[in-house]
Amino acid sequence: MKNTAGTEAAKRAAGEAAAAEVRDGDVVGLGTGSTAAHAIRDLGDRVDDGLDVEGVATSYQSRALAKEVGIPLLSLSDVARVDLAIDGADQVALGANALVKGGGAAHAREKVVASAADRFLVVADGSKLAEPLDYPVPVEVLPDALARVERAVRDAGGDPELRSAERKDGPVVTDNGNLVLDCDFGAVGEARSLAGTLSAAPGVVEHGLFVGMADAVFVGDDDGDATRRSP
């Protein structure tokens, strides 16, 4: 489920500010979504101008865009660490250093890439900031475990909704062949505790709570400026 409130100017400002942190020789995690796409396009322009980087895609979408703009790619399975990862978020609680991700259903690979990164840079427009988080948490689920995970989410105080596809009948199927539950927990006061509860439910492939992972958040505004914030 996408948070679509932000403007393109704000997204571009955030994406390009984070891309400016990339240096020659870096291995860069390439995030998914409309904000991270600005960073990928900007990096593509710099590759055209001679920047020597390699990208690790977090999704079908980011791989396709990186190829289109000429960023050489490494496979995630061949990479133990990346220098920095740049990715968007659906909601950001700066005070708690907690994010909701997975609006594009890519959060499982995104979390692996972010955790492999020396620095994880988040890019967001100002509409994504919230304290505390209250955005539905995407949970990627093994299809056969759907009913069991729905029960575990309800036991944890959440209201799960199977994500439906928009241009296909039936549910969204992730790049990994799984289903997604968007789980409304209301205001999430203890993101780390909820993250632990969701991770412990058998059948959960990955959830979209990223707690304590961001090293910086670049927040774009409608004037096309970006501010670097430290969570």
Ligand SMILES: O=C(CO)[C@H](O)[C@H](O)COP(=O)(O)O
């Ligand atoms: O987590 C994500 C994909 O799974 C995206 O980073 C998140 O949905 C933000 O996307 P956008 O920049 O288009 O709002």
